[in-house]
Amino acid sequence: DIQVTQSPSTLSASIGDRVTITCRASQNISASLAWYQQKPGKAPKLLIYKASRLESGVPSRFSGSGSGTEFTLTIRSLPADDFATYYCQQYYSYSWTFGQGTRVEIK
Amino acid sequence: EVQLVESGGGFIQPGRSLRLSCTTSGFTFSAFTVGWVRQAPGKGLEWVGFSGNLPYGVTAEYAASLRGRFTISRDDSKSVVYLQLNSLKTEDTAMYYCARVPRTAAGLDAFDIWGQGTMVTVSS
Numbered sequence: 029d030i031q032v033t034q035s036p037s038t039l040s041a042s043i044g045d046r047v048t049i050t051c052r053a054s055q056n057i058s059a060s061l062a063w064y065q066q067k068p069g070k071a072p073k074l075l076i077y078k079a080s081r082l083e084s085g086v087p088s089r090f091s092g093s094g095s096g097t098e099f100t101l102t103i104r105s106l107p108a109d110d111f112a113t114y115y116c117q118q119y120y121s122y123s124w125t126f127g128q129g130t131r132v133e134i135k
Numbered sequence: 136e137v138q139l140v141e142s143g144g145g146f147i148q149p150g151r152s153l154r155l156s157c158t159t160s161g162f163t164f165s166a167f168t169v170g171w172v173r174q175a176p177g178k179g180l181e182w183v184g185f186s187g188n189l190p191y192g193v194t195a196e197y198a199a200s201l202r203g204r205f206t207i208s209r210d211d212s213k214s215v216v217y218l219q220l221n222s223l224k225t226e227d228t229a230m231y232y233c234a235r236v237p238r239t240a241a242g243l244d245a246f247d248i249w250g251q252g253t254m255v256t257v258s259s
């Protein structure tokens with residue numbers, strides 16, 4: 029199975045900061061990577077698909093980049109509403125896997 | 136409005152079976168794959184599997200660690216997907232989400248719409 033390793037596991041940031049989360053795949057997954065945001069007690073929400081495509085309705089402060097094995101999620105100018113946990117997920121093969129998650133907390 | 140609503144969760148003893156349902160509305164069910172994801176308390180997301188609109192005559196795909204105990208099926212006439220959980224273990228305790236999977240010319244895409252989840256607690 030393809031493994032995805034997400035880092036960091038926890039990130040302390042202030043409102044207005046630029047935040048970057050990294051996801052590494054154990055093999056080439058082309059651009060078959062998504063990013064989700066999850067708040068406590070809620071279902072995950074799709075932010076980015078195909079590595080860099082912004083899901084409809086998602087604010088433009090979110091952006092994704094990368095291909096192959098290295099991917100990043102960037103949040104430009106973090107507002108209070110974005111303190112949450114973020115997950116990457118590969119869907120290259122028919123055995124999908126999620127990263128371990130990155131909790132973005134208030135510094 | 137596209138909606139997915141899970142049901143069937145609850146408290147169950149180890150070794151027993153349980154069937155979860157994912158009732159969908161607001162989209163052409165037969166044209167989409169629907170999957171399941173679970174999340175143990177305080178832990179990350181784990182892909183369980185998906186069913187529907189898959190190539191090569193495959194009806195469902197599963198996480199290797201769950202294949203054989205979990206079965207996904209669907210009733211296109213009711214727009215419902217089921218997750219049958221057999222031989223339940225305490226480590227199967229989790230919130231179970233269903234989610235829609237769009238299909239493009241290049242293949243399956245990411246989970247775009249999620250249900251609110253149904254909690255399964257396995258304990259004696």
